[in-house]
Amino acid sequence: MDRLQLDKHTSKSFNEELEAARKNLMQMGGVVEQQVREAIKALIEADSDLAAKVIAKDERVNDAEVSLDEECVRILARRHPAAGDLRFVIAVTRTVSDLERIGDHASRIANHAINLAESGEAPRGYVEIRHIGERVSRMVQNALNAFARLEVDTALAVLHEDEAVDLEYASAMRELITHMMEDPRTISRTLDVIWSLRSLERVGDLANNIAQHVVYLVEGKDVRHNSAEEVEAAVRD
Amino acid sequence: MDTTFKHTSVETSTGPVASEPTTLGTDLEQEVGETVGDAFVDDPRMKARNVDVFYADKQAIHNVSLDIGRNEVLSMIGPSGCGKSTFLRSINRMNDTIDICKVTGSITLDGEDIYDRSMDVVSLRARVGMVFQKPNPFPKSIYDNIAYGPRIHGLVERRAELDEVVETSLRKAGLWEEVKDRLDQPATGLSGGQQQRLCIARTIAISPEVILMDEPCSALDPIATARIEELIAELSENYTIAIVTHSMQQAARVSDRTAYFHLGKLIEVGATDKIFTSPDHKLTEDYITGRFG
Numbered sequence: 240m241d242r243l244q245l246d247k248h249t250s251k252s253f254n255e256e257l258e259a260a261r262k263n264l265m266q267m268g269g270v271v272e273q274q275v276r277e278a279i280k281a282l283i284e285a286d287s288d289l290a291a292k293v294i295a296k297d298e299r300v301n302d303a304e305v306s307l308d309e310e311c312v313r314i315l316a317r318r319h320p321a322a323g324d325l326r327f328v329i330a331v332t333r334t335v336s337d338l339e340r341i342g343d344h345a346s347r348i349a350n351h352a353i354n355l356a357e358s359g360e361a362p363r364g365y366v367e368i369r370h371i372g373e374r375v376s377r378m379v380q381n382a383l384n385a386f387a388r389l390e391v392d393t394a395l396a397v398l399h400e401d402e403a404v405d406l407e408y409a410s411a412m413r414e415l416i417t418h419m420m421e422d423p424r425t426i427s428r429t430l431d432v433i434w435s436l437r438s439l440e441r442v443g444d445l446a447n448n449i450a451q452h453v454v455y456l457v458e459g460k461d462v463r464h465n466s467a468e469e470v471e472a473a474v475r476d
Numbered sequence: 477m478d479t480t481f482k483h484t485s486v487e488t489s490t491g492p493v494a495s496e497p498t499t500l501g502t503d504l505e506q507e508v509g510e511t512v513g514d515a516f517v518d519d520p521r522m523k524a525r526n527v528d529v530f531y532a533d534k535q536a537i538h539n540v541s542l543d544i545g546r547n548e549v550l551s552m553i554g555p556s557g558c559g560k561s562t563f564l565r566s567i568n569r570m571n572d573t574i575d576i577c578k579v580t581g582s583i584t585l586d587g588e589d590i591y592d593r594s595m596d597v598v599s600l601r602a603r604v605g606m607v608f609q610k611p612n613p614f615p616k617s618i619y620d621n622i623a624y625g626p627r628i629h630g631l632v633e634r635r636a637e638l639d640e641v642v643e644t645s646l647r648k649a650g651l652w653e654e655v656k657d658r659l660d661q662p663a664t665g666l667s668g669g670q671q672q673r674l675c676i677a678r679t680i681a682i683s684p685e686v687i688l689m690d691e692p693c694s695a696l697d698p699i700a701t702a703r704i705e706e707l708i709a710e711l712s713e714n715y716t717i718a719i720v721t722h723s724m725q726q727a728a729r730v731s732d733r734t735a736y737f738h739l740g741k742l743i744e745v746g747a748t749d750k751i752f753t754s755p756d757h758k759l760t761e762d763y764i765t766g767r768f769g
Contacts, residue, residue, distance in 0.1 A: 248702075249699075250702065250705060250706050250709065251706065252709055253729075312753055313749055316749070316752040316753045317728040317729055317748065318728075318729060319725055319728070319729075
């Protein structure tokens with residue numbers, strides 16, 4: 240946190256409040272990251288127990304969202320943060336809400352994992368799930384690392400990765416739709432895979448958002464609704 | 477909750493209709509009722525009950541009941557003329573110096589009635605120290621400014637003890653490092669922020685139980701203000717502090733509890749977090765959001 244010097248205020252308690260918010264955000268991020276990895280694992284390995292654990296974790300994530308938001312509201316009301324401090328608080332509230340939604344998607348994937356595990360027989364699409372899942376998990380991890388270390392380059396890498404994931408998602412979808420048309424008996428099971436893929440793609444988008452919050456936090460530039468190339472150009476500017 | 481935008485500043489009023497700013501006195505009589513919130517605490521150092529203050533026949537404070545808890549920072553806010561300073565001054569009988577001023581009700585310090593005939597005002601003011609709006613060092617050396625109180629109250633006997641009191645007080649006020657090499661120089665040569673910290677050190681030197689501060693930062697720049705505010709946070713570990721401020725941002729930053737005064741009445745008291753995020757009384761909300769005041 241060197242660059243923003245969030246620990247350099249005259250008021251020690253203000254330093255502590257910002258540090259606590261940062262720490263709690265990283266803890267919440269850790270739980271969500273694990274949720275995503277475990278949801279993918281549960282789906283591929285048809286592990287209903289693991290899927291149930293993922294769903295159970297959601298409550299913890301929701302609680303973290305509420306309490307971090309309260310912390311941020313308290314800081315805004317009492318400290319009136321400005322400049323980097325203000326961007327930090329805003330970036331935290333936005334990231335918290337994105338993390339919570341990532342957690343929701345992990346739970347959804349876990350639910351599909353339970354459906355698929357109960358239906359027996361492995362349908363098509365697991366290769367894509369494994370592949371896109373791996374990429375998306377890494378994006379979440381890197382977006383959080385970028386936030387923790389205030390690394391714009393890491394955030395930019397996440398933005399580029401998201402564009403690649405979107406392409407892979409589109410091609411996986413085409414393949415699965417073709418498969419359903421060829422063999423309508425698999426439609427029900429394949430839909431579970433499709434919805435899971437859809438959730439993974441959304442997780443990628445949300446990791447992308449977090450990376451954009453990091454750019455806003457460090458550079459003070461609002462880069463939402465821009466392509467990775469545009470963001471990169473704005474940052475290098 | 478009514479969230480229409482009626483800020484005093486019409487430019488920041490982004491609501492659908494930029495209506496007339498709310499003015500004092502409109503429909504207030506029916507709005508002002510009993511004090512809202514938690515005026516009383518579990519471990520009070522000072523207790524005020526049904527306090528009225530009059531200047532001749534004009535009533536400045538109406539029936540205020542409020543606790544100041546042990547080792548807490550209580551801030552009192554409100555528009556000019558709301559009675560916050562008058563109330564603060566009645567806590568260590570500063571109002572005694574004004575002939576036409578009359579205080580009724582009861583105010584106690586550790587259970588002792590401070591307006592009792594047997595109460596010695598000089599020793600009361602040693603127990604309840606006060607820091608004023610403008611730093612007011614004596615035209616003496618830095619050392620003598622701090623040593624004055626302990627000397628007249630007979631708190632120390634030997635020079636070595638006095639030296640120690642001076643050093644500890646300056647250290648607690650965060651001023652020692654800046655002045656330790658020029659203790660014999662006139663205090664009036666210090667900057668405004670340093671003078672105010674000197675006045676706080678002078679207050680601490682006689683080991684008060686309660687420190688009252690009447691807009692202690694209004695004559696200071698933002699950096700000096702930040703240092704005083706940090707000092708308040710540190711001092712609250714050992715002292716009970718009541719601060720009057722017309723900067724609600726300052727109240728939000730430094731205090732544990734906040735009391736909102738309006739037209740001589742205590743409208744709402746509560747945890748500062750609560751007052752500044754979701755106050756219960758409309759007048760409190762209107763004031764802290766800049767609807768009037």
